[in-house]
Amino acid sequence: MGYFLSIPIMMIAAALQATLLPQIAIFGGIPDLPFLLTLAWALNSPLEEGIVWAFVGGIAKDSLSASPLGTSVIGALLVVFGIHLVRRQLYSVGLFSLIWMTLPGSLIHQGVMLGLVLISPLRPLAPGQGLVSAILQSVTYVILPTIVYNLAFIFPVYWLVRRLQTGLTGGATR
Numbered sequence: 001m002g003y004f005l006s007i008p009i010m011m012i013a014a015a016l017q018a019t020l021l022p023q024i025a026i027f028g029g030i031p032d033l034p035f036l037l038t039l040a041w042a043l044n045s046p047l048e049e050g051i052v053w054a055f056v057g058g059i060a061k062d063s064l065s066a067s068p069l070g071t072s073v074i075g076a077l078l079v080v081f082g083i084h085l086v087r088r089q090l091y092s093v094g095l096f097s098l099i100w101m102t103l104p105g106s107l108i109h110q111g112v113m114l115g116l117v118l119i120s121p122l123r124p125l126a127p128g129q130g131l132v133s134a135i136l137q138s139v140t141y142v143i144l145p146t147i148v149y150n151l152a153f154i155f156p157v158y159w160l161v162r163r164l165q166t167g168l169t170g171g172a173t174r
Contacts, residue, residue, distance in 0.1 A: 029145025
């Protein structure tokens with residue numbers, strides 16, 4: 001059931017990401033709702049479901065943004081595979097494990113997206129702007145605020161996703 005829910009939920013999340021969430025932007029960072037939903041779903045589901053959520057969420061997000069199609073997918077898939085490797089060692093998901101998964105996950109996801117956008121021929125650098133300057137500007141004004149937002153928003157997102165997962169499976173997950 002989780003496979004089929006990914007399509008409508010991620011389409012709504014991508015629409016909110018493109019329309020509503022930029023209204024609360026600080027510096028240039030906004031919470032990455034499709035990524036947070038993917039992260040929260042992957043923490044308590046089989047690897048295959050996490051991959052589907054990462055793919056559907058990345059495609060939905062990229063189709064409504066200026067980034068090349070597939071940039072969000074690659075970063076999210078790396079995080080899902082990382083979660084799958086680490087999650088077997090977790091007894092349960094708590095406050096510290098959410099922070100511990102969200103912080104490096106957001107950094108990896110945003111870093112991969114930045115790298116792919118910077119090497120993309122579709123986004124030339126502004127006149128007089130070097131590559132180092134573009135990277136520093138993106139890290140300072142987009143990536144760091146996005147990571148802070150993701151750390152704040154992961155708790156309500158995880159709570160909602162967990163309620164949905166336990167409702168679908170009758171309490172038996174993992």
